[in-house]
Structures are given as structure tokens and as C-alpha cells.
Amino acid sequence: MKLPWRRVRDWRCCACGKCCLAYTPKLTYYEYLKLPKRFVTEKRGRYYIRKLGRRCPFQIDNLCIIQSEKPLSCKLFPFSVHRRGDELALFEYDGEEHYVYVDPFCPNITLGHPSKAFVEKIIQALKMVTGKESDFSILTCHSLYFRNSSGGLIP
Template sequence: MKVPWRRVSSWHCSACGKCCREYRVPLTFGEYLRFKKLGLVEEKRKFYLRKINGKCPFQIGNICSIQDKKPIVCKLFPFTIRFRGNDDALYWYGDEEYYVYIDVSCKNIVFGSPTKSLKERINEAIELFNGLRTRVHLLQCLNC
């Protein structure tokens, strides 16, 4: 389930690996070209990474082995960014408006009033979403 960002106080990645095991990874066209040799799953004109033994083929233990090259949806997790949505999901980045949702299935979501740290993570997610950055800093496990 996804909730508007305003309902979340904070989030951090603890590298539990749950997101790599439990979610399908939809690919952009560029990612499709990069990963197609691994074998993909096609469903309704969308391509997904094929899981091996129930987990992402790049997951070693609980850690992603291709951190900087992983698909954008993985870099953004647990954030989802849209151009339309509910008013309580509205987030201003500069003079641009986005609608930001957070997947609460992640065990490290803390509900409450949004902290500065959460807003910094949202800013990074929007920069990734817009292609303004490719490397992840705040959205990955900081102690890994």
C-alpha cells in the first residue's frame, strides 16, 4: 500500500532485502536493452526482470550487487513519483509540482510529521526520476 509522503515522518534503508524478493521490477526501454540477456518476463507490453529462486538475480545476501546500475524503480523504492495525484501527496521541487507516495510495506517507514531527512530523500528521488542524477546516496543503505 502506498500513502502520501505527508503521512510519513522518516524512512531509511536497512538492507533487509525484502524489496528485492517481494516485488517485480518493471524496466524502462533502456533497462530492457541492458538486461535482456538475463531473460525477462513480458506481461501486457511491459518487461520485468526474471527472478531466480524467488529473488532478483542481482541480490547477493540482502545487498544489490549492481547498486549504481540498478533499475530506476529499485533506486526509487519505497518512493513513487507521479505528475498527478491527491493533494496530500503534492510536493514542490523548485517550481515543479510532483505527487509523492511511499510504499508502507517497507518495515523502516515511521509515520508522523515529515522530517527534514525525509524531504532530502524525496528531493533525491525526484532528481533520480528526472535524470538529474544517476548515483544514489540517501536512498540506499548508509551502513552497507
């Protein structure tokens, strides 16, 4: 059962790759069109990555090789954002109400009072969901990035 965000102290991705093995990522129609046809599938009007057995075709060892084309559902994991939910999941951002949950399947979640860093991660997730931002650098493992000469992260 997913946890309302107020039950979570923090989360940090360590690139263990377990979520990529356990789930079949949903795609938006636009993502479906952009990815090579042999790696995607459509079922009853919904779009998914076509897994090869348990494995996503874009996972090499534990890592995702399509950082710049990574589907939104993958960028968001372990967060999910809903229109309705529990009071504990309510997160007001930019004048709108969102219900934010965290998937406890991820082994790198710590329970407790939400930290400031965790709240910033939720805000970045909401910016992506609402289309205000596509940068997901604080939602992913930084070992997947190289640093540029001024210390910024580049995928």
C-alpha cells in the first residue's frame, strides 16, 4: 500500500534498478510515439514500454540508458500524484491541491517527519507533473550524471 507523503522522512535513489525490474512503465502518447516501435506496446488505449521478460530494454546493468528520454512515470517513481486521496497525502502547490503518495517498494525510503529536502523533491515532482519543469536531477541518482565545469549536473 502506498504511503502518504507525510509519513516519509526522505528518499534518495541509489540506482539499485529494482523498480525497473518490478514495474512496466506507463507512457504518455507522446512518449509512445517518440520511442522506437519495437520497445513499446499499446493495450486497450494505454501505452507501455515493452519489457523483455522482466527487463526493460533500456536498462543496462542497473542503469537507465535513456536519461534524456526517460518516461515521466519513471522520472516520478517512487512518487505518484492523484486528484483525490487522504488528508495526509494532501500537498498544496502553486494554488492547487495534489495528493502525493510514495511507493514503499523502493528500499531507500525512510519513514518519519518529512525533511525539507524531501519536500523539495515533491515540489520537483509536481513541477514535472504539471509541465512547469522537465528537470528531474534531484529525483534521480547523481551517479547517472556527469558534472560540467561549473559543477552543474548534465545527463
